[in-house]
Every structure is written in C-alpha cells, then in structure tokens.
Amino acid sequence: MGKRGYHHGNLRQALVEAALELIEEKGPTGFTLSEAAKRAGVTPAAVYRHFSGREDLIAEAARQGYEIFGDLMQYAYDSGQPSALAAFEATGRAYLAFARRHPGHYIAMFESGVSVNHSPELAAASRHARGVLEKAASDLSQHIPPEKRPPASMFSAHIWAMSHGVVELFARNSPGTQSPFPADELLETGIGIYLRGLGLIPPDT
Incomplete structure (x- = not known):
C-alpha cells in the first residue's frame, strides 16, 4: 500500500x-x-x-478501538431492548462482529501487551466497554434471588472470557485450529449452556 x-x-x-x-x-x-x-x-x-514511542502509538490505537467497541456494544444492547435476554445475546454477537471488522484495533486492545492503564483515557474507554456488558448481565439476572445471584461483574467476565476464547481460537484463523462449527454458533450455544445453568433460560425440550 x-x-x-x-x-x-x-x-x-x-x-x-x-x-x-x-x-x-x-x-x-x-x-x-x-x-x-x-x-x-x-x-x-x-x-x-x-x-513518545511505539507503545504510546499502539495505546492510542487501542483507545480508539475501545471507543468503537463500546459504541458497538451499546448499540447492540439498545437494539435488544426491551428484552434483557435479547440485549444480552446481542452484546455477545457484537464482540465477534467487532473482532472481524476491526482486527487491527482488536489486536492492539487484547494482544499487544499494552496495559489498559497506560493512560487515563485508555482506562476510561476500556471501563465503558466492559460496563455495557456488565449492565446487560445485571439486567438479565435481576429475577435470580439475591443470595443465588452471581455478581454482575463475574457474570459478564465469564461471557467476556467465552467470547474472547471463541474469537482467539476459531474466529481469527489461528494456525492449525479450525472449529467444526461457525464461531457465531459456537458462542451462541456456549452462552446458552451458561444461561441455562443459572436458570435464566428454560432447558431444551
């Protein structure tokens, strides 16, 4: 180029x-x-x-990535309303969509080794993006009795980790790794198993 x-x-x-x-x-x-x-x-x-150096440049790329990511997650969450379940599932799909559409940003954010605390601006953008998924998790788990309800931060971290794992292993053409199922389907079924375990969606009939 x-x-x-x-x-x-x-x-x-x-x-x-x-x-x-x-x-x-x-x-x-x-x-x-x-x-x-x-x-x-x-x-x-x-x-x-x-x-000031390459790390500073990559950190700015990551900050912009988190801004895009947060906006995409927020749009997905808002589009899924008023159903808490639909909003939550939409944010999971948004994670895969972001990784596919913005691979450079994704790598800068998650694979560069640059800390989200590199700058206050990067930290704030990261918190906003994570906060959208945490809000979706909180909304979805409201009807679980408080003593049985996982913290929204833990709930959302589990889904974040699952989404990240699917992206890393199966959605970004990792050498020698190929899923027998489409990444979207793999993530959707994984989230479904997790939500059924919490009693948030009924079991398959």
Whole structure:
C-alpha cells in the first residue's frame, strides 16, 4: 500500500491508521516507528511530536478501538431492548462482529501487551466497554434471588472470557485450529449452556 500522507494537521490519526495496518500485517511488535512514519508519509522524527514511542502509538490505537467497541456494544444492547435476554445475546454477537471488522484495533486492545492503564483515557474507554456488558448481565439476572445471584461483574467476565476464547481460537484463523462449527454458533450455544445453568433460560425440550 502506498503512502497515505497527511494534511491540515491530521498527522496523529494518519500515524494511528498506519499503525493499525502494520499491526494487522506484522503484529503489534513486528513493526517500528520508522515504518509507521513511512506508511503515513512523514519522517520518523515527526512521530515524536505526537507519540513518545511505539507503545504510546499502539495505546492510542487501542483507545480508539475501545471507543468503537463500546459504541458497538451499546448499540447492540439498545437494539435488544426491551428484552434483557435479547440485549444480552446481542452484546455477545457484537464482540465477534467487532473482532472481524476491526482486527487491527482488536489486536492492539487484547494482544499487544499494552496495559489498559497506560493512560487515563485508555482506562476510561476500556471501563465503558466492559460496563455495557456488565449492565446487560445485571439486567438479565435481576429475577435470580439475591443470595443465588452471581455478581454482575463475574457474570459478564465469564461471557467476556467465552467470547474472547471463541474469537482467539476459531474466529481469527489461528494456525492449525479450525472449529467444526461457525464461531457465531459456537458462542451462541456456549452462552446458552451458561444461561441455562443459572436458570435464566428454560432447558431444551
């Protein structure tokens, strides 16, 4: 791909977009700031006007990813209302959709080794995205007696982990790994088993 260049002060975003392309192509540790600068059409020295190093650049890509992810999760949650179950299931599907549509952001967020506490802005974006799923879990579990109800944070963490596992193992073409079922179906049935175990949906007849 040719140089994208920049104008009118959008160098920062041009560098993020260049980094996202390189992350997809080479992984989060497989490129240098010089390569990102070249892809953006600027000199390496120009990068340091905006980012202190590669980790700082990747952290900004992750922050933007969490913003997109949070918005997508919120839209899915809102679209599933007024049914708490439909809203909850929609957020699970949104996780897979995000990983497929935004692989560079996904890698920056979850596979780069950059902490969500790298900056206050990144931490806030991460909390917002996780908060949507936690709200969906809380809504869905309201009719469970309080003494038997799992904390919403634990409930949502289980589903987050399941979604992440399906993405990592079966939705991103892991070498040598192939699921006998579509990733969407695998996640949907897994969530169904989990929810039945909590008594949130009736057993299959």
